[in-house]
Amino acid sequence: MRPTLRAAALAATALLALTACSSSGDDAAADAAGELTLVNPGTLTVCTNPPFEPFEFEDENGEIVGLDIDITREVADDLGVDLEVVVTPFDTLESGASLTTDACDILASGLTITDERAEKFDFSEPYFDADQGLLVAEGSGIDDVESLAGKKIAVQMATTGETWVEDEGLTPVQYEDLGLQINALRTGQVDAVVNDIAVLGPFITEGLEVAATFPTGEQYGLGVKKGNTALLEAVDATLDRIREDGTYDAIYTERIGTAPTAD
Structure with a gap:
């Protein structure tokens, strides 16, 4: 200090x-x-x-x-x-x-x-300490890295969430901001959203759920x-x-x- x-x-x-x-x-x-x-x-x-x-x-x-x-x-x-x-x-x-x-x-x-x-x-x-989170439709069965294989995953371009998805060998679909990611999930364009866990909570409505947290040790x-x-x-x-x-x-x-x- x-x-x-x-x-x-x-x-x-x-x-x-x-x-x-x-x-x-x-x-x-x-x-x-x-x-x-x-x-x-x-x-x-x-x-x-x-x-x-x-x-x-x-x-x-x-x-x-x-x-x-x-x-x-x-x-x-x-x-x-x-x-x-x-x-x-x-x-x-x-x-x-x-x-x-x-x-x-x-x-x-x-x-x-x-x-x-x-x-x-x-x-x-x-x-601020931050990890990555996984937002999906309720009952989708997608709740870990393995179940994301072959799925379309909405990521925010140029973010560490996009990097994480790529590093895991998964399929990212780029969006300019978080709002567009959420809309893509709600309309069925993608199977899941990955972004910082702290920003996903407000969207646990209308059949969406945070299914997993991926610890990354990130800090803002x-x-x-x-x-x-x-x-x-x-x-x-x-x-x-x-x-x-x-x-x-x-x-x-x-x-x-x-x-x-x-x-």
């Missing part, structure tokens, strides 16, 4: 106040000086890809909400800036393109920390543009702070439905 978490966040805020320009040249100079820079001064911009409930999804008012949004709002609050949510395709998140094109400051979309992704952008400390992290060390440190300071003051437990319990398991 960091010895002075609130101090770190306040120091980042002070640096932000000194950084009032947003041109690429000025940003590069600021990065080199170790100052915190944002693509839109005064606003922390986060890229995400709903629907991925409970991490990011649209509520009844059309607002994007969820666990990832709650956490990034805590970062924005610690920095003393506004929060703006930008919806982008998942492949532009996973590839880091949303950061390199300055579409946003932070990636927050249930991103599993992997070595390949870490070559494209920097990850925060882990904030927030993504930050390489070289933006000051922002990354501010993000990690907020993650440490919300773990220590109980805010993370409250967010987790509200969004997941149960309290987080103690480490």
Whole structure:
């Protein structure tokens, strides 16, 4: 843990106040000086890809909400800036393109920390443990890897779920987002859905069931543009702070439905 978490966040805020320009040249100079820079001064911009409930999804008012949004709002609050949510395709998140094109400051979309992704952008400390889950029609008899052989399995493109299906030698069918995966299962286009277990619970309705969990040891992290060390440190300071003051437990319990398991 960091010895002075609130101090770190306040120091980042002070640096932000000194950084009032947003041109690429000025940003590069600021990065080199170790100052915190944002693509839109005064606003922390986060890229995400709903629907991925409970991490990011649209509520009844059309607002994007969820666990990832709650956490990034805590970062924005610690920095003393506004929060703006930008919806982008998942492949532009996973590839880091949303950061390199300055579409946003932070990636927050249930991103599993992997070595390949870490070559494209920097990850925060882990904030969520995640395994893969299997969603099928009730009574399908599909409940393990063996019974998935020869079946069409909906996967979200560019995700670790897709990688898992491919590594098991199974047949993936790509979809752009979780909502399209679920629709494909409901309409009989595929036999099963594989995605992170935490996002499958809301769909246990209309004859669907979570039939298995596949432990993978995955952890989610927030993504930050390489070289933006000051922002990354501010993000990690907020993650440490919300773990220590109980805010993370409250967010987790509200969004997941149960309290987080103690480490």
